[in-house]
Amino acid sequence: MSTTTAAPKLKTSAMIASFADPGQKTAPAPFGHALAKAAEQDERIVGLTAxxxxxxxxxxxxxxxxxxYFQMGMSEQLLFGAAAGMAEAGLTPFASTYSVFAARRAYDFICLDIAEPNLNVNVVGGLPGLTTGYGPSHQATEDMAIFRGMxxxxxxxxxxxxxxxxxxxQLAASEGPTYLRLLRGKVPTVLDEYDYTFELxxxxxxxxxxDVxxxxxxxxxxxxxxxxxxLAAHKVDVAVVHAPTIKPLDVDTIVxxxxxxRLAVTLENHSVVGGLFESVASALVRRGVSRRVxxxxxxDAFLDAGALPTLHDRYGLSKEKIVETVLAELG
Structure with a gap:
């Protein structure tokens, strides 16, 4: 009698892989815990997902x-239509799905049901940019470009x-609609070391x-x-400006x-078309500042599928590739 060894069961880990470095300090599900805590203070907050x-x-x-909590099933248009109705009734909805589904599949519903009447609906998009290895169907590399025009x-x-x-x-308290590029699962904790406070x-x-x-x-x-x-090891002194709000952009601080x-560099987990880089470039032109960024x-391409560390290195998002880019620019 022959026996066979069962193949390991495939899981969705590639879909929801963490971008945290090995051994890095992380916090579990910060969005979910923050929303639950906010709802304890504000009974108007409701959560929906597709x-x-x-x-x-x-x-x-x-x-x-x-x-x-409202489970709307696999229907993003219904998700955001229902969230709009709840906001009209005085509630504060947070509606979550993947960024690709919100930006590509439900754009018209978000635009006309939520943004046009300026309702307090908070769109929460998972897997923004290159945070999944599943390829173009789930990589929201152009979500900010799509939403910036709304x-x-x-x-x-x-x-x-x-x-x-x-x-x-702060998103719950803001009067109009918002789009949050969600980092989920085990999310790195970084900014606690920089005397930082988020301000919308x-x-x-x-x-x-x-130098940079x-x-x-x-x-x-x-x-x-x-x-x-x-880069400090290469005797290159680098300033870092964090711009968590893409729209409206803090033009005064950035310009x-x-x-x-100094050498000016923008860094974003998004296509170079229509995101932070072009927002910053536009701000400089509008202020009459002539300089290269x-x-x-x-x-501007459909990206490969694969392991996140491999993809981040391939497309220049790894810290090592950033260092290479800067040193090449400095000559």
Whole structure:
């Protein structure tokens, strides 16, 4: 009698892989815990999802407030239409799905049901940019480009667990619609070492530097800080400006930091088309500041599938690749 060894059961770990470095300090499901905590203080807060409660950390809220949690099934248009109705009735909805489904599949519903009447609906998008190895169907590399053109919509790209925990109550309190690029699962805790506080609409200078200035958002602020430490070994002094709010952009802070002789670099987990780089470039032109800015971001292409460390290195998002880029620019 022959026996066979069963193949290991495939899991969804590739879909929800963490971008945290081995041994890095992390916090579990910061969005879910922050939303549950905010709901204890504000009875108007409700949570909705489109069959992705576990994979957007909304399940934490569901466990804490089951009577205020709504599972809408695999129908993103219904998700945001229902959220709009709840907001019209005076509630404060947080509606979660993957960024690709919100930006590509439900754009018209978010635009006309939520943004046009300026309702307080908070769109929560998981797997933003290159945070999954599943390829173009789930990689939201152009979500900010899609949403930046929508009037009334505030866009937030948090760096870490601190950003998310502090952003959630501020998003709930803001009057109009918001889009949060969600980092979920075990999320790195980075900004606690920089005397940082999240303020909606504000960029913050995390560290000063005489040679280079990084303007970054999202997980790329973590990488910017790491790269700055590595560049110090090359005697390159790097400033890091974290811009968690993409729209409205804190033009005053960013232009003041970039209007210097230092090498200027933007870093984003998004296509170089339509995201932070082009927002910053536009702000400089509008203010009459003529200078070159080097973009570190994803290419204008459909990206490969694979392991996240491999993909981040391939597309220039790893700290090592950032260091290479800066040293090449400095000559």
């Amino acid at each position: 069959d992705l409660g576990k994979y957007t950390d909304m399940h934490i809220f569901a466990q804490a407030h089951p009577d205020r 009037p009334n919509l505030t866009i937030v790209d948090p760096c870490d667990s601190i950003d998310i925990e502090q952003a959630v109550p 609409g504000k960029a913050k200078v995390l560290r000063g530097g005489a 200035v990084f303007v970054s958002s999202g997980l790329m602020t973590m990488r910017a800080l790491q790269a700055a430490e590595l 003041a930091e970039l209007d210097t002789p 080097v973009p570190v971001g994803l290419p």
